[in-house]
Amino acid sequence: MLQFPGMTEEDIKVFLAEADEQLQYLEDGLLDLEQNSDDPEVIAQIFRAAHTLKGSSATLGHDKMARLTHSMESALDLVRKSQANVTPALMDLLLECLDMLRILNREIATAQDSGADVTELDERLLDVIESVERQASAGGVAGGGGVPPMGGAPDEAMWAGQFTGPADVRVWVRFVRTCPMPSVRAYQVIDRLSALGTLAYSEPSVDQIEAGDDVFDLVAVVEYDGDALEPLIEMVRNVTDVEDVRVLQVSQIGSARAAMQATAAREAAAPAELAAPLGVAAGGATVSAARGAARTAAGPPVTAASTTTVRVDVARLDVLSNLVAELVIDRTHLAQLESKLAEKHGGDELVSELNRTSTHIGRLTTELQEAINKARMLPIDNVFKRFPRMVRDLAQKQGKEVELIIRGEDTELDRSVSEEIGDPLIHLLRNAVGHGIEAPEERIRAGKPARGVVRLSAFRQENYIVVQVADDGRGIDPDLIRASAIRKGIVTEDAAARMSDKDAISLVFSSGLSTAAQADQVSGRGVGMDIVRRNLEKLNGSISVDTAIGRGATFTVKLPLTLAIIRALLVSLGQRIYAIPLNSVEEITRVETSDINTVGGREAIRPRGEVVPLLWLGDVFGVRGHDRSARLSEPGQKVFAVIASSHEGKVGLAVDRLVGEMEIVIKSLGTFVGNIPGVSGVTILGDGRVALIVDVPSLVRSVVDERNAVSQC
Amino acid sequence: MRVEQAIAGAEMQLVVFELGDESFGVDISRVQDINRMQEITEIPHAPESVVGVINLRGRVIPVIDLRKRFGLPDAAHTKDTRIVVVHLEGNLIGVIVDAVLQVLRISADIVEPPSPVLAGVDSRYLRGIAKLDGKLVILLDLDFVLSRREQEAISEVLAEQV
Numbered sequence: 001m002l003q004f005p006g007m008t009e010e011d012i013k014v015f016l017a018e019a020d021e022q023l024q025y026l027e028d029g030l031l032d033l034e035q036n037s038d039d040p041e042v043i044a045q046i047f048r049a050a051h052t053l054k055g056s057s058a059t060l061g062h063d064k065m066a067r068l069t070h071s072m073e074s075a076l077d078l079v080r081k082s083q084a085n086v087t088p089a090l091m092d093l094l095l096e097c098l099d100m101l102r103i104l105n106r107e108i109a110t111a112q113d114s115g116a117d118v119t120e121l122d123e124r125l126l127d128v129i130e131s132v133e134r135q136a137s138a139g140g141v142a143g144g145g146g147v148p149p150m151g152g153a154p155d156e157a158m159w160a161g162q163f164t165g166p167a168d169v170r171v172w173v174r175f176v177r178t179c180p181m182p183s184v185r186a187y188q189v190i191d192r193l194s195a196l197g198t199l200a201y202s203e204p205s206v207d208q209i210e211a212g213d214d215v216f217d218l219v220a221v222v223e224y225d226g227d228a229l230e231p232l233i234e235m236v237r238n239v240t241d242v243e244d245v246r247v248l249q250v251s252q253i254g255s256a257r258a259a260m261q262a263t264a265a266r267e268a269a270a271p272a273e274l275a276a277p278l279g280v281a282a283g284g285a286t287v288s289a290a291r292g293a294a295r296t297a298a299g300p301p302v303t304a305a306s307t308t309t310v311r312v313d314v315a316r317l318d319v320l321s322n323l324v325a326e327l328v329i330d331r332t333h334l335a336q337l338e339s340k341l342a343e344k345h346g347g348d349e350l351v352s353e354l355n356r357t358s359t360h361i362g363r364l365t366t367e368l369q370e371a372i373n374k375a376r377m378l379p380i381d382n383v384f385k386r387f388p389r390m391v392r393d394l395a396q397k398q399g400k401e402v403e404l405i406i407r408g409e410d411t412e413l414d415r416s417v418s419e420e421i422g423d424p425l426i427h428l429l430r431n432a433v434g435h436g437i438e439a440p441e442e443r444i445r446a447g448k449p450a451r452g453v454v455r456l457s458a459f460r461q462e463n464y465i466v467v468q469v470a471d472d473g474r475g476i477d478p479d480l481i482r483a484s485a486i487r488k489g490i491v492t493e494d495a496a497a498r499m500s501d502k503d504a505i506s507l508v509f510s511s512g513l514s515t516a517a518q519a520d521q522v523s524g525r526g527v528g529m530d531i532v533r534r535n536l537e538k539l540n541g542s543i544s545v546d547t548a549i550g551r552g553a554t555f556t557v558k559l560p561l562t563l564a565i566i567r568a569l570l571v572s573l574g575q576r577i578y579a580i581p582l583n584s585v586e587e588i589t590r591v592e593t594s595d596i597n598t599v600g601g602r603e604a605i606r607p608r609g610e611v612v613p614l615l616w617l618g619d620v621f622g623v624r625g626h627d628r629s630a631r632l633s634e635p636g637q638k639v640f641a642v643i644a645s646s647h648e649g650k651v652g653l654a655v656d657r658l659v660g661e662m663e664i665v666i667k668s669l670g671t672f673v674g675n676i677p678g679v680s681g682v683t684i685l686g687d688g689r690v691a692l693i694v695d696v697p698s699l700v701r702s703v704v705d706e707r708n709a710v711s712q713c
Numbered sequence: 714m715r716v717e718q719a720i721a722g723a724e725m726q727l728v729v730f731e732l733g734d735e736s737f738g739v740d741i742s743r744v745q746d747i748n749r750m751q752e753i754t755e756i757p758h759a760p761e762s763v764v765g766v767i768n769l770r771g772r773v774i775p776v777i778d779l780r781k782r783f784g785l786p787d788a789a790h791t792k793d794t795r796i797v798v799v800h801l802e803g804n805l806i807g808v809i810v811d812a813v814l815q816v817l818r819i820s821a822d823i824v825e826p827p828s829p830v831l832a833g834v835d836s837r838y839l840r841g842i843a844k845l846d847g848k849l850v851i852l853l854d855l856d857f858v859l860s861r862r863e864q865e866a867i868s869e870v871l872a873e874q875v
Binding site for chain 1: 752754755756757758759760763765766767768770771772773774775801804806859
């Protein structure tokens with residue numbers, strides 16, 4: 001259990017949010033750096049990110065992260081000053097450090113020590129720094145503009161060098177144990193600090209010091225508006241009996257007062273240990289080694305956007321969404337009441353007034369709902385941003401050259417979708433790099449550039465978000481798929497021969513093929529594709545593939561913009577209403593009982609000549625009086641059949657009546673009830689009643705399974 | 714005042730409801746809401762005592778028939794029938810009872826351990842019995858009533874499907 005004494009849960013949350021952002025800057029920057037090793041902008045971005053992480057992790061009190069980011073910053077500083085080159089070895093080392101930082105970040109998020117040790121990475125970084133230093137001195141470049149000495153007391157140069165003032169400064173002072181009047185000395189320190197800037201905080205407090213408490217360690221936070229730290233340190237050191245002074249720039253002026261109070265309190269408890277790694281040792285060494293004091297923009301990046309955005313807990317947004325959903329239901333109810341009243345008391349002035357108000361409320365509710373839905377939207381960049389690194393690593397591991405081109409990363413989608421879309425995309429990207437893109441030699445032989453291209457693009461299409469993963473690799477060969485499918489007994493030789501190329505290719509999504517494909521590198525596109533497709537269908541989405549041999553393959557994933565709201569066809573059995581997701585509805589037919597045939601022991605209908613098995617929804621859900629026997633016992637009875645489909649096939653669902661089409665909010669049945677076969681969720685209708693949502697893929701599967709069972713007998 | 718309470722021992726506040734001829738009590742902190750009977754949407758293939766789901770101000774919550782759970786005969790719903798909504802492991806669950814009688818403040822001292830034989834109700838469901846003047850209130854172990862048996866029932870259903 002990791003603890004950050006003095007830090008509130010809120011402080012840690014703020015830290016984590018910031019750290020995520022900085023880690024991402026770091027990663028983006030490093031990957032960029034690999035491509036454009038001399039872009040000073042990129043180097044500056046990476047440097048700033050490492051620097052910001054160092055500051056905030058030190059404030060939080062996570063020593064491992066502070067130590068590692070400190071060394072990274074030192075190494076990057078050499079790159080920044082063109083004293084070190086961006087070598088592949090250095091890139092790998094920095095990326096390893098990044099991975100370690102993510103582990104450390106997780107330590108903080110979970111409050112669990114991972115046992116990860118930064119010593120090894122830290123030493124490798126120091127080696128790099130030292131070797132550069134040696135070269136520099138050997139080449140006689142050292143001197144005034146030389147490399148800051150690392151090792152012994154590296155911090156002084158770091159901090160003094162970067163101080164661009166004005167800023168919040170944390171000052172830690174230790175008095176010698178033999179000091180006869182520590183409180184008087186402490187008071188003198190406070191007094192001098194107050195003369196240099198505004199004292200934001202001190203531990204112990206000025207009151208306690210004045211009261212004469214024994215003070216051997218003093219922590220103070222000063223809003224210091226000077227432009228160098230040296231005068232401040234000098235002034236404090238000149239106070240009698242001061243044994244040691246350490247100074248740390250905390251952040252932009254005034255911004256960290258609250259957080260510092262907590263930190264300061266903690267440090268007062270164990271100052272030497274906690275302040276040491278990042279403090280400025282002022283004991284023996286002076287800070288005159290102020291190299292590059294006028295260096296530019298080393299502070300944490302301040303974004304203009306920060307003033308106009310607020311971080312909101314997702315749970316709060318969920319509460320808002322639920323409240324609005326209730327409001328929508330009540331609005332519908334209100335409209336119903338109003339029309340009933342209008343029937344009863346037609347010309348009444350009160351009724352028309354009610355009508356106006358209810359219409360207005362209706363409009364407001366719709367707008368409110370739209371606004372909240374918008375607030376739940378995130379750019380898909382949140383999902384995409386981890387892919388460049390992943391693709392790079394995959395390609396490197398397999399000795400391939402792959403360029404990932406991302407388009408449409410600002411396309412917005414609901415948070416719930418962005419949580420679900422990541423895994424399928426990882427799968428598709430893995431396949432694209434692993435099986436789609438050929439090895440460089442093979443590509444050259446085929447007359448293509450050695451470097452393959454994987455395009456990841458996102459865009460909106462009506463109420464769907466479409467994400468495509470396209471590669472310019474070898475493509476999928478329908479004949480290889482056919483052969484593999486026959487070998488695995490998925491299709492007969494006959495059926496395979498009759499199958500169109502398109503149908504053959506879509507066999508990559510069938511479950512039997514994946515294992516075969518895994519062993520078979522050439523057609524190896526099917527790895528887990530069936531699971532990808534199934535998961536997407538569960539979310540009312542779909543996946544398709546388009547390919548040409550030698551030219552590559554494009555996988556297209558389509559998902560509803562939000563998983564919470566879908567369009568559905570409402571049908572009824574007597575008084576009971578059921579919702580069928582509209583994306584699975586193919587068509588609706590009215591069938592005479594005489595149209596129902598029996599094919600292979602199961603009832604079927606033939607809309608447009610195609611044989612579609614018929615399922616009676618009343619039987620599926622055990623609704624007495626509305627099941628098959630009840631419906632068929634009435635002569636001349638007509639039946640509505642909703643033809644619904646999943647990738648496995650079609651099924652006709654026999655229902656009493658069609659109610660209409662409507663947008664519904666999907667709700668889960670909850671863990672208490674658990675999974676119910678044939679039901680994918682529930683929704684609340686306009687009149688407040690609860691309706692079941694029909695799980696079409698599972699019903700189709702049940703028919704397919706039954707057929708397979710019969711055919712095997 | 715505080716001293717008196719300490720002497721009298723811990724206090725409990727119960728929502729007391731009626732089922733058949735018995736009075737049952739559940740801790741008031743577990744009760745979210747008490748609702749009149751409303752339309753319940755049946756859930757096919759659900760465990761037997763799960764009657765269905767209701768819409769509780771925009772939330773869909775499962776409803777349990779306690780009569781079924783206790784093996785009592787079915788009774789027609791009356792104007793007194795209530796759905797008591799309780800917390801259970803982060804979920805809300807509705808429980809159908811014959812009537813809600815009162816909210817009662819009792820001292821923990823008057824609660825006795827359940828006797829093994831008690832009219833019609835499995836003693837494993839019980840936490841104890843509070844003796845009030847001339848009346849017994851049975852303290853229900855909600856977690857046991859709703860959770861464990863329910864889990865068993867669910868796994869039975871799942872086992873049947875497999």
